[in-house]
Amino acid sequence: MANIEAKKMTFKVFRFNSESDVLPHYKNYEIEVQPGEVILDILNRIKWEHDGSFSYRRSCRHGICGSCAVKVNGKATLACKDRVSDLTEIFGDELVIEPQDKKRVIKDMVIDKKDFWKKYDAVQPYLNSVIDEAPTAENIVSIEDAEKIDEADYCIQCGNCYYSCPAVNVNEDYLGPAALAIAYRFNADIRDDGKRERLDTVNKIGPGIWDCVKCFECAEACPKELDPIGKITKLHQQVFEEGMAENNVAVRHAVGFKPSIVKHGLLDEGELVRYSEGNIGVLKHVPVAIKMLKKGKIIMPWNMPKSKNLDEIKKLVEISSTAKFKGIK
Ligand code: SF4
Ligand code: SF4
Ligand code: FES
Structure with missing residues (x-):
């Protein structure tokens, strides 16, 4: 006011x-x-x-x-x-x-914003397309196809999301929300041919989408309200749709919710860690797990309750599962 x-x-x-x-x-x-x-x-x-x-x-x-x-x-x-x-x-x-x-x-x-611009540049923030140098008609994009860009082209490159992102703060390789949002913008453009190349860049552990901690700070910080974390989520979906998800700890952490929900109708935090990091990898978390157990923050797998709506939940998971990825069930 x-x-x-x-x-x-x-x-x-x-x-x-x-x-x-x-x-x-x-x-x-x-x-x-x-x-x-x-x-x-x-x-x-x-x-x-x-x-x-x-x-x-x-x-x-x-x-x-x-x-x-x-x-x-x-x-x-x-x-x-x-x-x-x-x-x-x-x-x-x-x-x-x-x-x-x-x-x-x-x-x-x-x-000095050179880190911001360098990362922005790394995702090819432009149409990657073979153009007809002598077109005889306009290259029309339908309203439905334009809507898929989902306002990601409203970005004014102010850097507010990037400099508010805690993942950028601790990981200098992380591309950050602005670069990832613009990667989505061009991947969603039907005139673009660079989708897989861009996904290859954003699918890497360290710089890519798997290092986002989903804190939503970028959505809060964006003056154009273009919701960078929403675009990062869509990039995750594109990685799965294109069959490019690798069998690594980050991807297993993302998909590990499913077996737990299918089994219990609830999230089993301990099992999610084991699923993501494997039987050996989980050992390094034992001291923390013991402390959490004592405080009642986690429960042993055999005490895990089951949702009374488990059958319904299983059907919902079945309907909504579209993920394709290598080597993980
Ligand atoms: S949601 Fe992800 S990209 Fe956005 S600020 Fe948090 S860590 Fe950074
Ligand atoms: S805060 Fe919004 S407008 Fe500014 S760089 Fe990030 S996505 Fe673009
Ligand atoms: S002066 Fe241009 S965005 Fe503020």
């Missing part, structure tokens, strides 16, 4: 110049916020009215170029889209403005 009166506020702002500073610091700026102002207005006023050396990126001011992404109180924000009044409703009157990723700061809000 828009604020209807001007209001004096203090903004705590991250400052760092990688060429001259040893450590970053925060500086407070007192600003009279006008009704309807967005975070980009505050960044502009810090630069124009307080410190001309303050650095940040912006271009379109209309939520299109993706360059003005910053964090406010840890929340991924598009500075030209998010109103100060809406953010104070969530966080109160003390707003802390920081770059998307403090580890990659060049100056103030400006970060």
Whole structure:
């Protein structure tokens, strides 16, 4: 909701110049916020009215170029889209403005995004197709086929999802939600011929879809609401549909739910670990399993209850199972 009166506020702002500073610091700026102002207005006023050396990126001011992404109180924000009044409703009157990723700061809000672009580039974010150089008619895509792209082409490459992703934070090889969402976008395009090549890239352990921990942070962070985790799930489905799923720990973990549900109508956590990692692999989890057992967090396999609707559940599993993958039943 828009604020209807001007209001004096203090903004705590991250400052760092990688060429001259040893450590970053925060500086407070007192600003009279006008009704309807967005975070980009505050960044502009810090630069124009307080410190001309303050650095940040912006271009379109209309939520299109993706360059003005910053964090406010840890929340991924598009500075030209998010109103100060809406953010104070969530966080109160003390707003802390920081770059998307403090580890990659060049100056103030400006970060080095080459890791983001390199990974984006790795999935062929373009139509891979042999084109007719002298077409005699338009290459029409039907409404139904266009809908399969599922808004994945709304991405403005702001990087909010990527720099909010905990998997990216711990695994520098992980392609991240933006690259995976755009891989889906072109795989879903009926004019594209690069689907299997892209799936080959995203199906690898380390950089690929199996390293997503399904935390939904990317869906929260995306200013275009294009749901990157939803696209990652669709890439999982494409990997199965194309018969490209390998018999590895990540794939077994994904498919290991099925035998447990078919057997009990419930998820047997211990059996899922054994199914994924094998009889030897499971041994390394024994100390944790004992602790969980003592706290009643897991139960022994022979004590596993069965759902009273087991027959119905089995039928549902049968109907909904479309997965094809190598070497796993
Ligand atoms: S759901 Fe996956 S891709 Fe999205 S933020 Fe979490 S780990 Fe990253
Ligand atoms: S998927 Fe959303 S959050 Fe991620 S880069 Fe694209 S627009 Fe930004
Ligand atoms: S300035 Fe272009 S998206 Fe904000």
